Amino acid sequence: xxxxxxxxxxxxxxxxxxxxxxQNIDTAQQGTPRDYSYTPSEENLAxxxxxxxxxxxxxxxxxxxSMTAQGEWYMQTQKLxxxxxxxxASGFYPSRFNAAEWVAAIKASGAKYICITSRHHDGFSxxxxxxxxxNIVDATPxxxxxxxxLADECHKQGIALHFYYSHIDWYRDDYPxxxxxxxxxxxxxxxxxxxxxxxxxxxxxxxxxAYGPIGAIWFDGWWDKPEHDWQLKEQYELIHRLQPSCLIGxxxxxxxxxxxxxxxxxxxxxxxxxxxxxxxxISPLPLESCETMNGMWGYRxxxxxxxxxxxxxxxxxxxxxxSANLLLNIGPQPNGELPALSIERLREIGEWMNCYGxxxxxxxxxEVVSRPWGxxxxxxxxxxxxxxxxxxxxxxxGETARIASARMFIGGEKVAFKQxxxxxxxxxxxxPTDIDTVVELTVKQ
Numbered sequence: 001x002x003x004x005x006x007x008x009x010x011x012x013x014x015x016x017x018x019x020x021x022x023q024n025i026d027t028a029q030q031g032t033p034r035d036y037s038y039t040p041s042e043e044n045l046a047x048x049x050x051x052x053x054x055x056x057x058x059x060x061x062x063x064x065x066s067m068t069a070q071g072e073w074y075m076q077t078q079k080l081x082x083x084x085x086x087x088x089a090s091g092f093y094p095s096r097f098n099a100a101e102w103v104a105a106i107k108a109s110g111a112k113y114i115c116i117t118s119r120h121h122d123g124f125s126x127x128x129x130x131x132x133x134x135n136i137v138d139a140t141p142x143x144x145x146x147x148x149x150l151a152d153e154c155h156k157q158g159i160a161l162h163f164y165y166s167h168i169d170w171y172r173d174d175y176p177x178x179x180x181x182x183x184x185x186x187x188x189x190x191x192x193x194x195x196x197x198x199x200x201x202x203x204x205x206x207x208x209x210a211y212g213p214i215g216a217i218w219f220d221g222w223w224d225k226p227e228h229d230w231q232l233k234e235q236y237e238l239i240h241r242l243q244p245s246c247l248i249g250x251x252x253x254x255x256x257x258x259x260x261x262x263x264x265x266x267x268x269x270x271x272x273x274x275x276x277x278x279x280x281x282i283s284p285l286p287l288e289s290c291e292t293m294n295g296m297w298g299y300r301x302x303x304x305x306x307x308x309x310x311x312x313x314x315x316x317x318x319x320x321x322x323s324a325n326l327l328l329n330i331g332p333q334p335n336g337e338l339p340a341l342s343i344e345r346l347r348e349i350g351e352w353m354n355c356y357g358x359x360x361x362x363x364x365x366x367e368v369v370s371r372p373w374g375x376x377x378x379x380x381x382x383x384x385x386x387x388x389x390x391x392x393x394x395x396x397x398g399e400t401a402r403i404a405s406a407r408m409f410i411g412g413e414k415v416a417f418k419q420x421x422x423x424x425x426x427x428x429x430x431x432p433t434d435i436d437t438v439v440e441l442t443v444k445q
Contacts, residue, residue, distance in 0.1 A: 032228075032230055043244040044261060047246070048247065051216070051247055055112070055316075055362075057288075059297075062298070064092045064140075065298050069299055071331075072121070075122050076181065081185040083185060089140050094142060094334060094336030095142075096335045098336070100153050100157075102150065103154055105338065105343055105346050109349045109353065114150070114154060115327060116161070116163065117164040118165050118203075119166050123166075126146050162214065162217070163216070163218065167221035168220075171186075174192040174196040176228070205242060208242040213245070218250075218251065219249065219251065219252075220250075223252055248262065249262035251290075253266065256285055260285065267292075269318055269324060271369075287324035288325040292328075294307070299331035309435070313352050313436060315328075317374070318374075318375050320377050321370060322369050323364045330342045355410065356436065356438060359409060359438050368397055368399055372389065374389065382442060384438050384440055387436065391431075393430065396425050401441075403417060403419055403444065405442045406440070406442075415429070415439050
């Protein structure tokens with residue numbers, strides 16, 4: 001276990017190094033240009049608002065790597081040859097996968113969308129693609145299109161579906177050499193960017209024409225070769241042409257490029273950089289913070305240190321206070337089931353959202369974006385003061401809006417307040433002890 005922990009730590013260190021290098025590159029002097037404009041369509045702008053209103057989504061990292069039970073980077077960390085790694089596909093049979101059960105459990109948590117890995121860095125496609133037989137239908141005894149089943153169920157149950165799509169491919173020869181996948185055994189003489197770029201765009205076309213309305217394409221991997229011209233402009237135009245309301249996010253850890261509709265922050269809330277991946281400035285785009293329930297994205301059998309429901313709810317609330325969505329990850333087991341602890345956390349978050357969802361959905365951050373005691377969200381003439389950690393009954397809220405009334409969100413009990421020039425002082429009747437004690441302020445009109 002110590003050796004595995006060391007590998008995990010090493011992998012994280014390598015990623016931080018890749019991302020730091022990407023952040024230090026002057027994009028005006030590299031392959032990915034910013035000197036072009038993008039005007040979002042009316043459908044796209046409306047989709048951005050819906051996305052920001054949703055506030056909570058579930059990330060799914062699932063692939064044949066789940067069979068190793070060591071996470072989604074196992075091929076890279078163990079320096080596995082692609083041909084040996086690919087043998088996992090011939091034994092992949094997630095007999096307990098049930099799309100209806102997945103979507104129902106996720107919907108019950110209060111999440112409004114699901115983002116699933118359609119193809120991760122190992123190059124294995126979790127959907128039936130005509131571009132390669134290295135996919136869930138053609139290469140496994142399972143023989144079912146998991147993405148199609150999930151898409152159908154999402155549309156049926158009213159959950160939006162987003163697709164994670166890797167710009168990296170450790171399996172294909174035509175993917176040019178970069179910083180990762182160096183031990184896969186690919187033939188460098190066969191590197192062919194036009195071929196690989198065409199492959200990606202054909203797959204994206206499949207994903208956007210065969211699975212119904214898609215809420216977003218979530219790219220990852222630009223940081224693997226930041227000096228390369230990824231031809232993002234043309235790729236983004238393809239997506240917006242196929243589905244104008246489909247949003248584009250790219251987990252590249254630099255300022256957004258033209259054509260992107262979402263800004264992503266990995267393992268950090270906007271404006272924070274605790275994990276070392278999110279030093280970029282905050283843009284006016286809709287924001288999304290992605291984080292894991294435990295420690296890893298893909299399934300790791302010994303990673304049972306799940307964050308408590310309180311920690312996850314606080315993360316959701318603080319994200320909302322920064323006008324950001326929380327995309328919370330689950331790594332399904334190789335048998336197709338969601339881990340029991342993740343199901344438990346979904347249920348616990350759902351119970352809280354059933355009570356407090358009004359203070360999260362459709363809100364934006366107010367003046368008080370983050371304080372040690374908590375944060376605030378706003379919707380219309382309502383400001384919701386989320387008290388997460390307060391040791392006494394008196395609280396100064398640096399909100400300059402003029403307040404007409406204050407009450408407890410649950411129960412409606414009046415809260416004494418004093419209006420000051422630079423904020424409002426609340427005097428609670430009781431010391432806050434809940435996971436999140438919410439006071440509703442009504443703004444004077």
